[in-house]
Amino acid sequence: MAALNRARQLAKASVPVLLLGETGVGKDAFAHAFHDMGPDQQGPFMAVNCGGFSRELLTSELFGYAEGAFTGAKRGGMMGKIEAADGGTLFLDEIGEMPLDLQPHLLRVLETGEICRIGENHPRKVRFRLIAATNRDLKAEVQAGRFRMDLYYRIAVTTLALPPLRDRRSDIVPLAEYFLAQIAARYDRPVPQIGHGMRRALEQYDWPGNIRELRNALEGSLLVCDGDLLEAEHLPSEFGLPNDLTSDVPPPDHAGISPLELAEREAIMSAIRAHQGNLTSVARDLGIAKSTLYVKLERFGLKESVAILRAVQN
Numbered sequence: 001m002a003a004l005n006r007a008r009q010l011a012k013a014s015v016p017v018l019l020l021g022e023t024g025v026g027k028d029a030f031a032h033a034f035h036d037m038g039p040d041q042q043g044p045f046m047a048v049n050c051g052g053f054s055r056e057l058l059t060s061e062l063f064g065y066a067e068g069a070f071t072g073a074k075r076g077g078m079m080g081k082i083e084a085a086d087g088g089t090l091f092l093d094e095i096g097e098m099p100l101d102l103q104p105h106l107l108r109v110l111e112t113g114e115i116c117r118i119g120e121n122h123p124r125k126v127r128f129r130l131i132a133a134t135n136r137d138l139k140a141e142v143q144a145g146r147f148r149m150d151l152y153y154r155i156a157v158t159t160l161a162l163p164p165l166r167d168r169r170s171d172i173v174p175l176a177e178y179f180l181a182q183i184a185a186r187y188d189r190p191v192p193q194i195g196h197g198m199r200r201a202l203e204q205y206d207w208p209g210n211i212r213e214l215r216n217a218l219e220g221s222l223l224v225c226d227g228d229l230l231e232a233e234h235l236p237s238e239f240g241l242p243n244d245l246t247s248d249v250p251p252p253d254h255a256g257i258s259p260l261e262l263a264e265r266e267a268i269m270s271a272i273r274a275h276q277g278n279l280t281s282v283a284r285d286l287g288i289a290k291s292t293l294y295v296k297l298e299r300f301g302l303k304e305s306v307a308i309l310r311a312v313q314n
Contacts (some may be wrong), residue, residue, distance in 0.1 A: 006160055011037035016110075016155050018095075019133040021162035024210035027133040028093065030162065034131055035089040043088025043128075046081045051097030059102060059118065069119025082115050085128040095155065096136035096147060103148045110154050130155060165207040165214065172202050175211065176218055177273055180230075183219050191273075192222065192230045193266070201232035205239060265300040268293070277306050 010017055011034045019027040028047070035045045048061055064080030065073055082090060092098075098106070109115050110130065114123035132155045141147035165172060176194060184191040194202070198221075207213055221234040232239075268286065275281040283290040297303050 008037065010034070010158050010160060014039055014129045016130040016132070016157045018156040018159045019131065019162060020159060021135060022164050022210055023135050024212035025162040025164055026211045027162060028091070030160070031091040031131045031133065038089070038129060040088050040129055044085055045089045045091065046085040047091040047093060048081045049093045051094035055099045055102065058099070063105070063115060064117040066117050066119035077117060080117065082109060082128070083124060083126055086126045087128070089129045089131060092130065092132045094134060095132040096134040096138055096141055100146060100148070103151045107148065107151045107154055165210045169203050172214070173199055176202055176214060179215050179218050180222065181273065183222055187222070189222070190228060192225060192228045195229045195231040197232040198230045198234070201235060201239065265302070268296060268300065269302060272302070272306055279306070
């Protein structure tokens, strides 16, 4: 939640942001959120994975080229992603993988607001917001001579560290419910409920692949589930779950909540998902006063789930 709150604050200004975190923590999703909440949201969003190309291809991808710049160049040349991001956002993922000799060229664009395509001499004006991301320690890369210090300070005007999923276990089930709704819609299937065994399995697993692994596991589970209830047994076999997590029988005590209250908790959470966190609509749907709903949210530990659901919807 702290990362979400800081992201909302940083999104309002068009300063460069450096996203830090392990692979799969959702840096691309945060970059999109920055763009959608920022002042240039009507402009283009252009993304480049700096670790996904050879040096030559990355140069063309970023800067573009003029006609005849090299053998095999397209007729009429090609616009690069930096130029295409004019008026919007440029997202450079895995920026720590950028070759050292390309870094001064990017630095010059950031400092002058001008770009030259390969094979051209006249500069083109560009204005964009830069969002960079890395799973490397760039300060250590600077000390090792693999990343330019001046570029580091230019892209890290503000930084946002995204914690791994294992360090925010209370987010796991709300995120799972959000992803399940998306996955079910893609396959034109009803959204399944998350059973007690599945809930416990999701919360206890360490998720080394973070959000990306969670999304993939949920998609695989949905495809092998014949009913409308997902349980731990539907998770991929590599999870290696203990036997007590594969049962669909709820634990005798869920943080002091009785089985009847546990069913009530599930009903409230289903209504919250259906109404996308709108508590006025949830209370009306359940036929209870909004003040009563707030009491139950506190009792069942659902306040943070509501906040997360609202955040991902926005």
